[in-house]
Amino acid sequence: MPTDFLKPGVCHGAPTLKGADAPPLSHELRITSHRAPTPHRSPFTPPPTAGSTHAPAALRGFTLVEVMVAISIFTLLVIVLAYASGGISKLWVSTRESSTRQQSERAILDFLARDLEGALLPIVRSDANGLQLIRNPQTVSATYRSGDTLFWQAPIATDVTQGDIAIAGYFVKWAGTKATLCRLLVNPTETTNYRIQTSPANWINDTILASAAPADKASGYLGLMAENVVGFWAQPLDAHGNVITTPANFDSRSGYTDSTGKTFPMGHLPPSVKVSIVLIDNQRASRLAVSLQALATSSLDADDFLKKVKSDPSLANVFPGLRAYTTSVALINSR
Numbered sequence: 601m602p603t604d605f606l607k608p609g610v611c612h613g614a615p616t617l618k619g620a621d622a623p624p625l626s627h628e629l630r631i632t633s634h635r636a637p638t639p640h641r642s643p644f645t646p647p648p649t650a651g652s653t654h655a656p657a658a659l660r661g662f663t664l665v666e667v668m669v670a671i672s673i674f675t676l677l678v679i680v681l682a683y684a685s686g687g688i689s690k691l692w693v694s695t696r697e698s699s700t701r702q703q704s705e706r707a708i709l710d711f712l713a714r715d716l717e718g719a720l721l722p723i724v725r726s727d728a729n730g731l732q733l734i735r736n737p738q739t740v741s742a743t744y745r746s747g748d749t750l751f752w753q754a755p756i757a758t759d760v761t762q763g764d765i766a767i768a769g770y771f772v773k774w775a776g777t778k779a780t781l782c783r784l785l786v787n788p789t790e791t792t793n794y795r796i797q798t799s800p801a802n803w804i805n806d807t808i809l810a811s812a813a814p815a816d817k818a819s820g821y822l823g824l825m826a827e828n829v830v831g832f833w834a835q836p837l838d839a840h841g842n843v844i845t846t847p848a849n850f851d852s853r854s855g856y857t858d859s860t861g862k863t864f865p866m867g868h869l870p871p872s873v874k875v876s877i878v879l880i881d882n883q884r885a886s887r888l889a890v891s892l893q894a895l896a897t898s899s900l901d902a903d904d905f906l907k908k909v910k911s912d913p914s915l916a917n918v919f920p921g922l923r924a925y926t927t928s929v930a931l932i933n934s935r
Contacts, residue, residue, distance in 0.1 A: 705879060705925045708781070708826050712875060713929045715768050715783075718754040721852065721933055725867025728853055729800035731765075733869055735834055736849040739805040746772035746779060746896040747905070750834040750873075751804045753796060762788040767796060769804065770825070772832045772896070773815055777888045781829035781877065784813040828885045830922070831878040831896035831905050836870035837928065844870055869934040876902035876926040884921030892918075902926060 662670075722730020733752040740749055751769035758766070769784040786793045786808070793812045795803040813823025835843045836850040838858035844850060846857040855865045878896070880888065892909070899905035902924040909915045909922060 702923075702925075704826065705877065705923075708829075708877070709875065709925060709927045711825075712770060712783075713927060715754060715756055715770075716750075716752065716873060716875070716929045717932055718756065719752040719869060719931055719933060720754055720765065721867055721869060725865075728866070730853075730867075731796065732800075732803075733852045734804075734850065735836065737804055737851075739802055740771075740809065741806050742897065744771045744773055744782075744806065744809055746774060746893045747831040747833040747899065747902075748835075749832075751784065756785070757787045758785070759787040759789045764788075767794060767803070769813075770832060770834075771809070771813075772829055772893075774891050774893045777891055778827075778885070779830045779880075779892070780815045780827055781825040781832060782809075782813045782815050782823040783825040784809060784823060786812050826879075828880050828882065829877050830880050830892045831899070831902060833874075833876045833899075833901045833905075835874040835876075835901060837872045837874055839871045841872075843874070869931045871934045872928050872930045874901075874926065874928050876924060878902050878905055878922055878924045880918070881921040881923075884918055888918065 719733050720731050724730060731753045733750075735750050736745065736748055737751065740751075749769065749771040751767065753765050754768055755764040756766050756768060757764045765788065767784065767786040771782055771784070773780050773782050788794055790812070793808045795808070809823075815821055815824040836856070838844050838856075838860075840859050842859035844856050844858065847854055850856060850870065852869055853866050855863065855868060856870070857863045892915075895908055895912075896905055899908060906919070906922060906924055910919050
């Protein structure tokens with residue numbers, strides 16, 4: 601009986617290849633059974649029980665409770681961050697306003713000092729109708745006074761066609777509850793308002809202030825120096841740095857007595873003038889319910905004014921918004 605069917609590499613039912621035509625044994629047809637890989641299981645993960653329908657922990661989603669807790673925590677974080685951001689924003693705005701206000705008011709006082717330091721006296725000092733520096737003149741009503749008013753002549757004219765000596769001055773004007781620091785500058789060419797020579801006894805009055813230093817839109821804010829200035833004070837100082845109290849309202853045509861009792865006749869300027877202003881911030885200025893004009897006028901200076909405001913319970917919300925700025929201006933022509 602043929603035994604070829606028992607030999608490996610023999611395909612029955614087809615011609616048998618022998619010798620060089622026979623394929624090598626390494627090309628034998630091999631049929632292998634493949635099994636799917638077994639998923640890796642942590643030694644801490646219990647095997648699924650029979651009939652269990654739960655997915656492994658690694659494939660599970662979040663429960664409703666977990667989602668709600670996460671949303672609550674996220675919402676709380678958003679609220680905290682929003683509150684902190686709002687506080688930082690308010691602090692930044694407040695700091696910026698304070699810095700801007702300080703820079704602005706320093707610039708105002710510097711500008712005022714340049715106007716005032718060159719105040720002039722008449723060539724003949726005994727001339728009762730000559731140039732004059734005067735504080736709170738009787739010819740100017742209380743309408744233009746919130747603290748003090750101060751007027752003089754100096755070589756600061758912007759139109760020198762007829763000379764460079766201009767009339768200058770500063771005062772605070774109230775319109776309801778809004779206060780404005782105004783600057784007066786009258787050039788010699790403005791014959792209607794330049795009266796120091798033609799009317800030396802009445803060269804400054806309400807009419808001139810209304811005409812030459814208005815702070816309204818219609819005039820193009822001609823006299824506007826700074827808004828929200830609630831008080832302006834000008835105190836002449838003697839050579840010892842003390843306030844000149846005699847006379848109460850300084851007038852270079854009247855002379856003065858210093859703190860040591862020494863008397864200076866007419867035609868003398870004080871060695872220096874202490875100038876101070878008080879401002880209110882924009883936020884509180886917009887909510888100001890009453891004018892502070894009367895309180896400012898009754899105060900000796902900025903410090904006295906702040907003390908009065910602080911002691912008034914009705915102005916408790918106003919006081920934190922007030923700031924005082926002071927400078928001393930040496931008068932070049934005082935000697």
